[in-house]
Amino acid sequence: MRLAFMGSPDFAVPSLKALMDAGHEIACVYSQPPRPAGRGKKLTPTPVHAFAEANGLEVRHPESLKSQDEKDAFAALDLDAAIVVAYGLILPKAILDAPKLGCINLHGSLLPRWRGAAPMQRAIMAGDEITGVQTMQMEKGLDTGPVFLTATTPITNDDTAGSLHDRLADLGAKLLVETLQELEQNGLESRPQSEDGVTYAHKLGPDDTRIDWNRAGEEIDWQIRGLSPFPGAWFEILQNEKPVRVKALMSEYLADRSGNPGDVLDDELTIACGKGAVRLSRVQKAGKSACSAEDFLRGNPLTLGSKVL
Structure with missing residues (x-):
């Protein structure tokens, strides 16, 4: 098929590569404009933009697609489909x-659950046991279109947003190729989404990231893993009577441990919650690299009876 590919972050790169490997003609790639990044604030292309240019594909990065000129330029591509x-x-x-064939979207959840911007993170943060990817026919609503194909995966107690992201990116790339093959050969039918069970994966913000140790330990574990590696759930420790921020990047829920919320329960960075406790296994102190709890405790002794904020 003659396609346009429209994507920006790392999550989309395996899909573009899979479509190229399957022999589809990529007439043009659309991506978000380059943005300032790094200490030097150098204009940096998106991962999709960089991959496309490295593979000799035309890249367009308009700030908006609302102008008539942009609409005309897109229509002039004479596409079989656009993949978003x-x-x-x-x-x-x-x-x-x-x-x-319109615009076909790959979405990282089991619709209508987690429509919107942060479906992978929200699925873990809500304690979902299963998620997946779906291909869908796009329409004007936010992730409301009818679904073509679905691939599912369990969410384990070892999953973070990072590990789930990578797994769904690979699953989604395969699903897109399968969807186009079925559309081309068999005229694949789509099915409307259910009107029950609609939830929205709102964009992550500052209110999502601070750990409240009064919450149940299981919920805090979901929060930590759902926000790892970025933006990271965080708490504070006191050093020289000043609060220092620490990101928690990996944790384990311990239902059989208890104490006053925020109390350090042992020398393994186990912290009491409103119900149960969590043991932190990977953390990152402000201004430092991520490290194991063992390495962190060598330079930041939090002994039994200490308290985190």
Whole structure:
């Protein structure tokens, strides 16, 4: 098929590569504009942009697709379909309607659960036991279109947003290739989403990241793993009577341990919660690299009876 690919972050790169490997013609790649990044604030292309350029593909990065010039330029590509994977721009109706088969989206949840910006993180933070990826026909609503195909995966107690991201990116790339093959050969039918069980994966913000040790330990474990490695759930320790921020990047829920919320229960960085406790196994002190709890405790002794904030 003759395709446009519309995507921006790392999550979308395996999908673009899989479509190329499957022999589809990538007429053009659309991605978010380069943004300042790093200490030097150098303009940096998105991962999709960088991958596409490295593979000799035309890349467009408009700030918006609302102008008539952008709509005309897109229509002139004469596409069979546009593939959208975490692009980050709203597609006007003229864009949605331009390709012969419309725009096909890859979404990282089991719709209608977790429509929106942060489905992988929200699934872990809510304690979901299963998630997946789906291909869907795009329409004007937010992730409301009918679904073509689904691939599922369990969420384990060892999963972080990072590990789930990588697994779903690979699953999604395969699912997109399968979807296009079925559309091309068999005229794949889509099915409407259920009207029950709709939830929204709102964009992550500062209110999501601070750990409240009064919450149940199981919920804190979900929060920590759902926000790891970025942006990271955090707490504070006191050093020289000053609060210092520490990100918790990996944890384990311990239902059989208890104490006053925030109390350090042993020399393994086990911290009491409102119910149960969590044992932190990987952390990152402000201004330092991520490290194991063992290495952290060598330089930041938190002994039995200490307290974190």
